Amino acid sequence: MFRFLSGFGSYWMLLGRVFAKPEKHSIYYRQTMKELVSLGLRSIGIVTIISFFMGAVITLQTAYNTENPIYPTYLIGLGARDSIILEFSSTIVALILAGKVGSNIASEIGTMRVTEQIDALELMGVNSASYIILPKVVASVLFNPFLTLISIITGITGGWIVGTSAGVITSQDYIYGIQYAFIPYYITYSLIKTVVFAFIITTVSAHQGYNVEGGSLEVGRASTKAVVYSSVTILLFNVILTQMLLS
Amino acid sequence: MIRAERISKSFGDRRVLTDISAVFEPGKTNLIIGKSGSGKTVFLKCLVGLLEVDEGELYYDNVLFTGLDFRGKKEIRQQMGMLFQGSALFDSMTVEENVRFPLDMFTTMSYQEKLDRVNFCLDRVHIVNSNRLFPSELSGGMKKRVAIARAIALKPRFLFCDEPNSGLDPKTSIVIDELIREITVELSMTTIVNTHDMNSVMENGEKIIFIEEGEKCWEGNKNEILKSDCRILNEFVFANALARQLKDSSG
Numbered sequence: 001m002f003r004f005l006s007g008f009g010s011y012w013m014l015l016g017r018v019f020a021k022p023e024k025h026s027i028y029y030r031q032t033m034k035e036l037v038s039l040g041l042r043s044i045g046i047v048t049i050i051s052f053f054m055g056a057v058i059t060l061q062t063a064y065n066t067e068n069p070i071y072p073t074y075l076i077g078l079g080a081r082d083s084i085i086l087e088f089s090s091t092i093v094a095l096i097l098a099g100k101v102g103s104n105i106a107s108e109i110g111t112m113r114v115t116e117q118i119d120a121l122e123l124m125g126v127n128s129a130s131y132i133i134l135p136k137v138v139a140s141v142l143f144n145p146f147l148t149l150i151s152i153i154t155g156i157t158g159g160w161i162v163g164t165s166a167g168v169i170t171s172q173d174y175i176y177g178i179q180y181a182f183i184p185y186y187i188t189y190s191l192i193k194t195v196v197f198a199f200i201i202t203t204v205s206a207h208q209g210y211n212v213e214g215g216s217l218e219v220g221r222a223s224t225k226a227v228v229y230s231s232v233t234i235l236l237f238n239v240i241l242t243q244m245l246l247s
Numbered sequence: 248m249i250r251a252e253r254i255s256k257s258f259g260d261r262r263v264l265t266d267i268s269a270v271f272e273p274g275k276t277n278l279i280i281g282k283s284g285s286g287k288t289v290f291l292k293c294l295v296g297l298l299e300v301d302e303g304e305l306y307y308d309n310v311l312f313t314g315l316d317f318r319g320k321k322e323i324r325q326q327m328g329m330l331f332q333g334s335a336l337f338d339s340m341t342v343e344e345n346v347r348f349p350l351d352m353f354t355t356m357s358y359q360e361k362l363d364r365v366n367f368c369l370d371r372v373h374i375v376n377s378n379r380l381f382p383s384e385l386s387g388g389m390k391k392r393v394a395i396a397r398a399i400a401l402k403p404r405f406l407f408c409d410e411p412n413s414g415l416d417p418k419t420s421i422v423i424d425e426l427i428r429e430i431t432v433e434l435s436m437t438t439i440v441n442t443h444d445m446n447s448v449m450e451n452g453e454k455i456i457f458i459e460e461g462e463k464c465w466e467g468n469k470n471e472i473l474k475s476d477c478r479i480l481n482e483f484v485f486a487n488a489l490a491r492q493l494k495d496s497s498g
Contacts, residue, residue: 027351116335119297124349125324 011207017129018137018203031135039101039136039202040143046100047093047147048154051084054092055155056162058083063168076169077177080159082186089151090190091238094197097144098230102205105136106226109209110219118210133206137199144198145191152190189245196241197234204230248273249294249405249437254303256286256293263289264461266303273404273437276428276451280442281458282483287441288332288409290458294439295327295407296320307405325353328398328436330408330427334390336382336397342369343378346397353401368396372426388419392426399430406431408440412447424450445484448472457483 022028062079109132112118121128156178163169169177205226212222249271256264263286271277281287292298294305296312305312307323315323336345346368350361369378372392382390391411398406408427412420424447431438440451448455452469457480465477472484 024352111338115333115338116331117337119292120329120331120335120337122297123295123324123327123329124352125321126352 007207010211011203014129014133014207014210015203017127018133018206020127020130022130022134023126028131028135031131032138035135035139036143039104039139040147043097043100043147044150046096047151050096051089051093051151051154052158054088055080055084055158055160058088058155059159059163059174060166060168063163063166072173073169074173074177074180076163077159077174078180079177080163081156081178081182084155084159085152085186085190089148089155090193090197091234093148093151094144094194094201094234095231097147097198098201098205098234099227101140102201102226102230103223105202105205106209107219107223109133109206110212110222113210113212114215114219129210133202133210136206137202140198140202141195144194148190148194152187192245193238193241196237200233200237201230204233248306248308249439250306250309251294252304252306254290254293254305255301256289256298257301262461264293264300267458267461267463268303269456269463269466271437271439272454274432274435275438275453276431277437277439277454277456278442278448278452279439279456279458280448280483282443285458286461287443287458289461291407291409291439291441295329296324325401326404328401328403328406330391330394330398330406330411332410332413334382334387334394336385336390336394338382340381341378342374342380342382342385342393345382345393346400349397349401364400365396368400369393371399371430372396373422387414388416388422391415391419391423395423395426395430399434402434404434404436406434406436406438408438408442410441410443412442412444417446420444420446421450427451443483448484459483 059076059080062076062083063073066075066079109118112132118128118132121131160171160174160178163174164171208222208226208229209219212218251267251269251271254264254267255262267290279287279290289298293300296305300313303313307326310323312320312323337348340348343362343365346365347361350356350364354361356364365378369375372395374389374392374396377385377389377393382393385393406427411423411427415423427438427440428451430436440447442448449469452472455465455467455469455472456463457465457477459479465472465475465480467475472480475481475484
């Protein structure tokens with residue numbers, strides 16, 4: 001319990017330093033652009049592949065579980081659309097990014113800590129927490145909503161291609177289903193969750209990396225902890241946000 | 248000038264430094280020597296403010312450093328340069344970007360002015376045609392020299408070196424020692440070097456402080472160290488057989 005409270009306290013203290021006034025805006029802007037490429041653009045591939053197959057599986061499973069003739073077949077498209085928008089493209093993609101981006105952030109910052117690069121920044125009079133972490137937070141919070149939109153589009157497309165290829169639904173029914181009773185707010189809900197999850201992934205992982213003590217073994221442990229803590233926090237906030245935004 | 252008065256530091260129940268006082272003069276290479284684990288690095292980190300002291304006071308040119316707030320310390324830190332044990336170059340930056348970093352962060356110089364300064368510093372440490380290389384492409388000695396170039400980019404008044412010769416062959420160590428000594432005189436800096444390399448001590452030891460188990464045991468210079476009757480110091484200085492033979496043969 002003491003360790004949890006101590007960790008929680010140090011997390012908030014670190015955030016206080018991260019969001020202090022930046023020393024030189026031009027340098028922070030340049031760093032943010034680098035992070036957009038590193039954390040955002042380089043995640044498009046994995047998000048696209050996973051979303052395509054996720055959409056395909058959701059469509060097939062919905063089809064095989066709604067074979068009762070009283071259900072119109074367009075419900076398969078509707079079910080796939082709502083599952084993808086409400087849950088899969090925000091939460092599942094966030095969990096995948098917690099693995100990819102979270103471990104990357106923790107190990108990068110942890111290595112900087114054990115090789116004294118963070119000490120070097122501090123010695124120069126640079127706010128190391130802000131210089132290293134803020135651009136990552138800003139880049140993820142700005143770019144992850146685009147990843148979610150890409151995931152939604154790719155997931156629905158995957159469901160359409162595989163559903164029609166497997167013969168579980170016609171193209172017309174699927175397209176009718178994904179347009180039927182569409183609630184635009186669901187997209188907003190999904191994007192709000194994505195922004196919160198992006199913040200959680202970057203800050204929780206950065207906190208783990210920033211406080212590494214020791215050597216490469218501890219960096220590896222911090223990387224694992226970053227993924228676990230980010231994932232658990234995402235799942236917790238998924239419940240809270242769903243209750244807040246959809247009730 | 249840097250003045251440390253009765254510096255003490257503990258980690259939990261473990262006392263690492265006890266009542267260390269010392270004066271480090273400008274234009275001189277001041278050495279802190281001692282065995283591994285004696286508290287040298289902790290003392291150096293206390294001096295630069297990377298670790299908070301539990302007791303005692305630190306003065307930089309008569310300004311009480313330990314009494315300053317974050318902003319005050321930041322101003323003094325911009326007059327410091329430090330060569331870390333592992334060089335601490337930024338992995339994601341090229342040699343040129345590493346040396347330019349403090350200039351980018353704290354000056355309003357134009358790009359060309361910064362580039363000129365970077366090239367001057369790299370030239371000073373004898374690094375040529377390596378601006379576009381990354382730290383992973385450099386040898387240990389080159390990394391140290393680039394780290395020195397970065398440390399002097401802002402023309403610091405205080406230079407700190409933590410084990411500058413660790414991991415280097417004897418010949419490269421001498422090159423680094425000479426560089427540190429020359430730069431110290433050129434820029435009239437107050438330089439403090441943490442080392443347990445006796446070659447460095449005999450080359451650069453204008454002022455030497457010997458620390459044993461967190462306490463200052465001896466203070467002097469490279470001429471006095473050979474004649475000292477401090478038993479613990481002699482065990483450290485004449486630790487190897489060759490040194491003992493030389494001492495015996497010289498009487």
